Amino acid sequence: MNTSISGYSLGCVLLLVIIQRCSLLRLKRDFMYVSEVNATNPNCFQDCNDVWKKSFEIEFGMNVTDFYDFPLHPAILDRKGYLLYCNISEIRTQCYIDGCGDQSADRVFSPSNFLCKFKREHFLEARKCLEKTEPLTFLKCDQSCHVEAMKNVEKQERATLGKVFTKTEKNKYERELDLLCTFQSCYKGCEQEIVRESCERTEAESALLLISQYVTWHASDIYDWHILSESMKSFPSSCQRIVISPTNSDPIIRIMNGIP
Numbered sequence: 697m698n699t700s701i702s703g704y705s706l707g708c709v710l711l712l713v714i715i716q717r718c719s720l721l722r723l724k725r726d727f728m729y730v731s732e733v734n735a736t737n738p739n740c741f742q743d744c745n746d747v748w749k750k751s752f753e754i755e756f757g758m759n760v761t762d763f764y765d766f767p768l769h770p771a772i773l774d775r776k777g778y779l780l781y782c783n784i785s786e787i788r789t790q791c792y793i794d795g796c797g798d799q800s801a802d803r804v805f806s807p808s809n810f811l812c813k814f815k816r817e818h819f820l821e822a823r824k825c826l827e828k829t830e831p832l833t834f835l836k837c838d839q840s841c842h843v844e845a846m847k848n849v850e851k852q853e854r855a856t857l858g859k860v861f862t863k864t865e866k867n868k869y870e871r872e873l874d875l876l877c878t879f880q881s882c883y884k885g886c887e888q889e890i891v892r893e894s895c896e897r898t899e900a901e902s903a904l905l906l907i908s909q910y911v912t913w914h915a916s917d918i919y920d921w922h923i924l925s926e927s928m929k930s931f932p933s934s935c936q937r938i939v940i941s942p943t944n945s946d947p948i949i950r951i952m953n954g955i956p
Contacts, residue, residue: 741798744791751784765807766876766910767834767883772811773827778819782812805917810910822903825895829887829903832894837886845878873918874932880911881938915939 749760756763756771763769771777785808792801802809811819884907892900915938922931 740796741792744788744795747791748784748788751787752781755780755784766880767830767838767887767907768811768826770827770830773823773830775820775823778811778823782808782816785812805913807910810913814913815906815909818902818906818909822899822906825891825899825903826906829891829894832890833883833887836890837883841879841882841886844882845875870930870932874934877911877915877932877934877938880914881934884908884911912938 752760772781789801792798888904891903915935918935919939922928
């Protein structure tokens with residue numbers, strides 16, 4: 697594949713990407729589940745998310761419905777945007793801790809915790825390669841992986857960014873997880889060729905490793921939750937495949953999943 701393109705071709709690519717970004721209800725959603733056993737009313741978490749959404753729209757000058765956390769949005773692949781995203785996300789995490797009594801909020805997987813805390817240095821190392829390849833990978837992979845994820849799903853109302861699910865909505869929550877894991881797994885495989893051909897070898901490997909870890913850490917986090925809540929029967933099969941993948945050699949994930 698030749699990823700060297702003229703200015704005219706690049707303009708066409710960017711136009712197609714813009715059209716494609718606007719044409720689909722994104723599968724990439726930062727949502728969460730709060731059961732009634734939590735000491736705090738789930739509305740507290742929703743309030744924190746709503747404040748975050750308002751801050752995001754003010755700081756970035758864009759509608760939050762146009763933002764997605766996976767694949768990584770161009771707004772946070774820009775270094776200045778990344779730092780801004782981390783700042784407002786840290787305020788939200790602190791809101792979970794101080795306002796909602798969730799003392800583990802800064803230690804569990806979330807898109808912002810992963811990018812801004814757990815893998816901050818790795819992200820800053822991989823950012824340039826991801827930023828350079830984002831238009832092409834989005835154009836090649838987003839539509840096809842969206843179709844793949846939606847294959848066996850009836851058309852239903854989708855969750856919005858920052859949605860907090862409760863016990864009565866658990867089936868919808870599991871459905872969103874299934875869609876998300878299917879999409880992420882597809883996208884992770886789809887983008888590899890473009891990234892490897894567009895970046896220096898070490899940069900490409902760093903970028904692909906970051907994305908792979910993002911996907912597996914997310915799946916492993918919800919795997920742990922399903923075990924602790926004794927609800928493995930409802931753990932989406934698409935997420936299971938990511939967790940038990942024989943290619944998953946991340947030592948942290950192996951420890952999390954009890955793999956020697």
